[in-house]
Amino acid sequence: SQTDESEENLSWKAIGYCGPDPKFKAQLKNHFLDGKSKEAEDDKEDEDAEEVIGPLYKGLVHLNNPRDIAADALRQLGFSVSVVRRKHKAAANLSSPSLVIQCDAVVVGSGSGGGVIAGVLAKAGYKVLVLEKGGYSARNNLSLLEGQTMDQMYLNGGLVASDDMGMFILSGSTVGGGSAVNWSASIKTPQHVCKEWCEKHGLELFESELYREALDAVCEKMGVQSEIEDEGFNNAVLRKGCQEMGYPVNTIPRNSSSDHYCGWCCMGCKDGKKKGTLETWLVDLVKSGNGAILPGCEALKVLHKKMEGRDRKVAGGVAFEFEYKGIKDICVVESKVTIVACGALCTPALLKRSGLRNQNIGRNLHLHPVAMAWGYFPDEPASEVWPEANKKSYEGGIMTAMSSVVAEFEQSGYGAVIQTPSLHPGMFSIVTPWTSGVDIRDRMRKFSRTAHVFALARDKGSGTVESPHRISYKLAGVDEKNLQKGIDKVLRILAAAGAEEIGTHHNKGRTLNVKQVSYHEFEKFVKEESSRPLADLSTPLCSAHQMGSCRMGSNPKQSVVNQTGETWEMEGLYVADTSVFPTALGVNPMVTVQAIAYCVAQSVLEVLRRKRSK
Ligand SMILES: Cc1cc2nc3c(=O)[nH]c(=O)nc-3n(C[C@H](O)[C@H](O)[C@H](O)COP(=O)(O)OP(=O)(O)OC[C@H]3O[C@@H](n4cnc5c(N)ncnc54)[C@H](O)[C@@H]3O)c2cc1C
Ligand SMILES: *[C@@H]1O[C@H](CO)[C@@H](O)[C@H](O)[C@H]1NC(C)=O
Ligand SMILES: *[C@@H]1O[C@H](CO)[C@@H](O)[C@H](O)[C@H]1NC(C)=O
Ligand SMILES: *[C@@H]1O[C@H](CO)[C@@H](O)[C@H](O)[C@H]1NC(C)=O
Ligand SMILES: *[C@@H]1O[C@H](CO)[C@@H](O)[C@H](O)[C@H]1NC(C)=O
Ligand SMILES: CC(=O)N[C@H]1CO[C@H](CO)[C@@H](O)[C@@H]1O
Numbered sequence: 001s002q003t004d005e006s007e008e009n010l011s012w013k014a015i016g017y018c019g020p021d022p023k024f025k026a027q028l029k030n031h032f033l034d035g036k037s038k039e040a041e042d043d044k045e046d047e048d049a050e051e052v053i054g055p056l057y058k059g060l061v062h063l064n065n066p067r068d069i070a071a072d073a074l075r076q077l078g079f080s081v082s083v084v085r086r087k088h089k090a091a092a093n094l095s096s097p098s099l100v101i102q103c104d105a106v107v108v109g110s111g112s113g114g115g116v117i118a119g120v121l122a123k124a125g126y127k128v129l130v131l132e133k134g135g136y137s138a139r140n141n142l143s144l145l146e147g148q149t150m151d152q153m154y155l156n157g158g159l160v161a162s163d164d165m166g167m168f169i170l171s172g173s174t175v176g177g178g179s180a181v182n183w184s185a186s187i188k189t190p191q192h193v194c195k196e197w198c199e200k201h202g203l204e205l206f207e208s209e210l211y212r213e214a215l216d217a218v219c220e221k222m223g224v225q226s227e228i229e230d231e232g233f234n235n236a237v238l239r240k241g242c243q244e245m246g247y248p249v250n251t252i253p254r255n256s257s258s259d260h261y262c263g264w265c266c267m268g269c270k271d272g273k274k275k276g277t278l279e280t281w282l283v284d285l286v287k288s289g290n291g292a293i294l295p296g297c298e299a300l301k302v303l304h305k306k307m308e309g310r311d312r313k314v315a316g317g318v319a320f321e322f323e324y325k326g327i328k329d330i331c332v333v334e335s336k337v338t339i340v341a342c343g344a345l346c347t348p349a350l351l352k353r354s355g356l357r358n359q360n361i362g363r364n365l366h367l368h369p370v371a372m373a374w375g376y377f378p379d380e381p382a383s384e385v386w387p388e389a390n391k392k393s394y395e396g397g398i399m400t401a402m403s404s405v406v407a408e409f410e411q412s413g414y415g416a417v418i419q420t421p422s423l424h425p426g427m428f429s430i431v432t433p434w435t436s437g438v439d440i441r442d443r444m445r446k447f448s449r450t451a452h453v454f455a456l457a458r459d460k461g462s463g464t465v466e467s468p469h470r471i472s473y474k475l476a477g478v479d480e481k482n483l484q485k486g487i488d489k490v491l492r493i494l495a496a497a498g499a500e501e502i503g504t505h506h507n508k509g510r511t512l513n514v515k516q517v518s519y520h521e522f523e524k525f526v527k528e529e530s531s532r533p534l535a536d537l538s539t540p541l542c543s544a545h546q547m548g549s550c551r552m553g554s555n556p557k558q559s560v561v562n563q564t565g566e567t568w569e570m571e572g573l574y575v576a577d578t579s580v581f582p583t584a585l586g587v588n589p590m591v592t593v594q595a596i597a598y599c600v601a602q603s604v605l606e607v608l609r610r611k612r613s614k
Helices: 010-015 022-033 036-043 046-053 067-076 112-123 146-153 191-199 209-222 233-245 281-288 347-353 425-431 437-445 477-496 519-530 590-613
Strands: 080-083 099-108 128-132 167-169 291-295 298-305 313-324 327-340 370-376 401-406 416-419 450-457 463-467 470-473 501-504 511-513 541-543 573-575
Touching (some): 128 281, 146 425, 298 327, 347 463, 370 477, 401 477, 477 519
Antiparallel strands (some): 298 313, 313 327, 370 450, 463 470, 501 511
């Protein structure tokens, strides 16, 4: 993932990696040759600015400017702002902030959940301020370099792990949140999960007409569809292997167009074909003229007061922090409603810092643990190989095929789905076993023709999160069993698709040359590798889905928020991200979190309407 001044690495050639998407690089080069981008910054011509910065440009306000400029930018968007004058050099603090901004709703976090709710409220005519601790990466300004992207667009620079290092966790932290870097899978909440959440958790919402409408609304917004013109390497392998084995295999609905053949979307989508929240709901917010997005701003706490005649505290906005010229500064937002959507890893800490005491905050964290296996498909002799010699492991739609062969959708609902990851060289090397220098060199040389397929468990087990630096999670026995069943299938799928060599990520690094062994030896290998323990740190497990740490329920003993998304403890404080999931979901969560946020937005709208009419 490391590069030199010309943004290259000599090893790439040896491993068959082309670096950032060559088409994007060419596109950019033309762009700069035209001199367009420079002019745009000078002229502030709308069209050019939009081309350079992307569709959010009118609503982005950077507070790392002199205070009066930042305040003016916000006033131009219709917010009322007061600048607090302070004696020279006196630092801002919570009781003496630099700016006080007023709005109807403040949304903390611009990811899948936050983006949707902000868009809905602004479109309905309310003044909405979005705070995002991550930065903003303009569409034309993505590096698509693995190292830089991890630093700029992922939580903690891409390196979040549970306390025993048993789980390697990926989470987006940028304008758009997880939606800006996700792998495009857009799957609706499965029926059996809606039923479970309604019947076992007392949440009628999930069997309501409103929720069905919400699912349709968010899918329509993303242009979810299920056609693919040219399937990428990993997914072609998964599909063929399943067909050979007679396992079920489906096409995953995606938010991108059928010809969107791009393996770099995990680093941001260069042409806006992937409809993350920053290409959809946040655009609504900006177009409505009622909203502003503040990148680089981290919420410190929710402000609240006691009001006469109310038994609960009442939320009144947030205090947040940003950096200006290397110095931390503090501002305050005063709002009628406050929405927290920092994602399941960050929301619990913000609620606790704000004085909430509910015992469920930070508990019930589900991670959808993932265990992988791989198969190597040589590209010589070029004439007869499959997948075709020009197909590379890191190109093409990231997730287009999946198998539910061990998903148990029709039975307990708790099993594992089989899908494929995106692994660029850095991530590939992190999860690959290391037994010796010679061995890792050999594995890396095979990088571009090594397919990865994984099993993802709908975890019954759970952990706790205090902050992204303090996560504890132990794999439960039942989840380990489901992953083992998944790995058994994955190894068979890889072999059936024609892999020459197969293996798992277990640290012993055993491999099998499928073409040279008997049926008996193959069976023995699959059984041994898929029955190894997974909870003992010998195999790296990954997670890109975090859920449940502030779950929704029907009473405060077992949950943090009620069906409307409002916290039991504080009036006017809502949560609208994956942390409200009552249990793990079992499939990719983006559509579900967006639908929930859409429903929470309807509740918030009612409250705002009532306040307005008063
Ligand atoms: C690499 C990757 C691939 C994925 N692929 C898919 C996929 O294909 N399909 C799918 O359905 N799901 C996918 N997911 C998961 C999906 O993106 C997430 O589940 C979803 O985005 C979670 O939404 P959220 O609103 O809970 O939080 P996020 O989208 O994570 O948004 C939270 C935001 O809040 C910000 N924030 C946190 N704390 C603060 C604070 N104190 N102040 C201000 N801002 C703060 C964060 O920086 C972040 O931007 C993927 C995730 C990753 C990481
Ligand atoms: C290229 O990658 C290698 C192997 O990861 C690394 O050791 C080296 O530092 C990188 N080169 C540059 C110039 O960053
Ligand atoms: C583009 O990215 C660079 C490096 O991350 C950053 O310094 C610059 O401000 C960005 N430009 C725009 C227009 O966002
Ligand atoms: C993730 O990508 C999908 C498909 O590209 C997109 O529709 C969705 O908006 C993105 N994620 C989120 C969380 O919004
Ligand atoms: C929960 O939801 C109801 C509406 O169903 C709402 O009136 C109530 O104030 C919410 N909050 C709590 C803590 O019950
Ligand atoms: C941006 C984009 O390419 N979205 C596409 C998603 O799918 C819908 C439905 O097929 C297309 O109309 C969109 O163009």
